Amino acid sequence: MAVQPDQLTNTPRLTGAVRRVLVVDDSRLQLKLVGGTLTRWGFEVTTAESGPEALAICATDPPDLVLSDWMMPGMSGLELCRRFRELDLGSYGYFILVTSKSEKGEVAEGLDAGADDFLTKPVSNDELRARITAGERILSMQRQLSEKNRDLSHALEELRAAHEAIDNDLRQARTIQQSLVPERVCEVGTSRVSLLLQPCGHVGGDLVGMFRPGFDRLGLYSIDVSGHGITSAMVTARVAGYLSSTFPEQNIALQRRYTGFYAMRDPAETALLLNQRLAADPGVEEYLTMAYVAADLTTGRMRLVQAGHSPAMLLRANGEIELIGDGGLPVGLVDEVSYDTHAFRMKSGDMLLLYSDGFTEAVMDNGKMLGEEGLARIFRESAEGGSGPDLMEDMFWRLTMQMADKNSLSDDVSAALLEFDVLSQD
The missing domain is CATH 3.60.40.10 (PPM-type phosphatase domain)
Incomplete structure (x- = not known):
């Protein structure tokens, strides 16, 4: 992926929903440029030079966001995205594909594979920052929803236990009334x-x-x-x-x-x-x-x-x-x-x-x-x-x-x- 080194200033993140970023590219130069930019912005950055290496990292230390080049030898970014979505990570990970493809068919193919967003080469820092910020908002809402779902599940479990206790009491009350x-x-x-x-x-x-x-x-x-x-x-x-x-x-x-x-x-x-x-x-x-x-x-x-x-x-x-x-x-x-x-x-x-x-x-x-x-x-x-x-x-x-x-x-x-x-x- 090619990133233009036009603005390398620190930019505060809006929500903090994205902390760990995995950058995937077969070019070490691009990994160094993008990784350095993201590190200066305050992210914890991990890099991988191939799809299999990226999957191994995701399985052991799931990132909040994956920034992957589309065109890579062996496993493409598109296939990496598909395999990434098959992992049971416990929480949702945001996936951005970086590509020179802009045709509607390719974009549809990427969305079908599970990509959340796209960046077109060459990528400016302003656009990269904007896409990550958009991902943070989505991840923040998703995690808030997950937290509410956990609270709801906990409340439903407590309600189920209370209902079971009441049901047991009612069955005993029925026995007493029948007596x-x-x-x-x-x-x-x-x-x-x-x-x-x-x-x-x-x-x-x-x-x-x-x-x-x-x-x-x-x-x-x-x-x-x-x-x-x-x-x-x-x-x-x-x-x-x-x-x-x-x-x-x-x-x-x-x-x-x-x-x-x-x-x-x-x-x-x-x-x-x-x-x-x-x-x-x-x-x-x-x-x-x-x-x-x-x-x-x-x-x-x-x-x-x-x-x-x-x-x-x-x-x-x-x-x-x-x-x-x-x-x-x-x-x-x-x-x-x-x-x-x-x-x-x-x-x-x-x-x-x-x-x-x-x-x-x-x-x-x-x-x-x-x-x-x-x-x-x-x-x-x-x-x-x-x-x-x-x-x-x-x-x-x-x-x-x-x-x-x-x-x-x-x-x-x-x-x-x-x-x-x-x-x-x-």
Whole structure:
């Protein structure tokens, strides 16, 4: 390469992105002239008289910038550029080809080989300095981008680790929440209770359960806490303690008598007490809907409170469907509230379903919600071919097969089923 020795003054570099420069030329004179100029400008200069020598230097001590003559015996500057780009250097190196070629075809060939810039012989110091300065700007931006990418990769790795920790916590929370419903099926005398709980995420705001204060008495409930996720799941855990099947003395639906006997409170009174408990909890903004039944399994007498929840669905043994309940306010929504108790009787072979709106508000293939009529149809069809937990699983399967999105629940789905005096018929 031929460099005109017209200006040999020191010129400060703009960014310092280029520190090490490799000059490649088969002419020792040109190496001495160019190398001396670059050294006076403050660069660390290494020289090579051939392409293979240059590649060996790049592999052991990668330069920031390579200034290579195009026409050299053996390996040309063009081939050197191609081989240089194949090296795994860990950072980007700027490559300038010095040539007497100025035709567009040669320039395109050099760009295709990976060259960043060109200098045409004879090269003036002003032009050389300008091209190096342009390379410094590009390398500076590239290294800033690489640094930001490293920071982003580090942040993503930290985020991945945090997400994995959260995911592990949620899986454990799901296990804990599932433990709130330890029995999914239970035979009580000649009747049977089956429970279904399918959260739309790791944890959910639905809760179904039962408790048995005596051999012929049963408390059965379906609860839906507002919202989804961890906060709702924590509320369900607290409510599960208020309706404990293990510790009757903590169950607000039960009242201890002097004889040690636990009597069942009126369901309306139970809902009122639960509302007072939630209202008294500081910082709890969630509310819940509830359908709760106090059942006498000897007489079939049922007492139901419906606190903003879906109405209970009673499937008679003859196939008729009745909806029980007239609404009511959710629990924990307002301080001053009253509830009504609905009394009805079940006969042998009747089935009572308490369910969340995850059933009725599920969107079907036709774009409409399932609704109570659709649920009644599914309930009746499933009851014709099964009973107990099989019936519940069949209902859930029929629901998902008709949903617009068959692979994802948009809301928690839960239900509690009481089959009255069915075991006496077996």
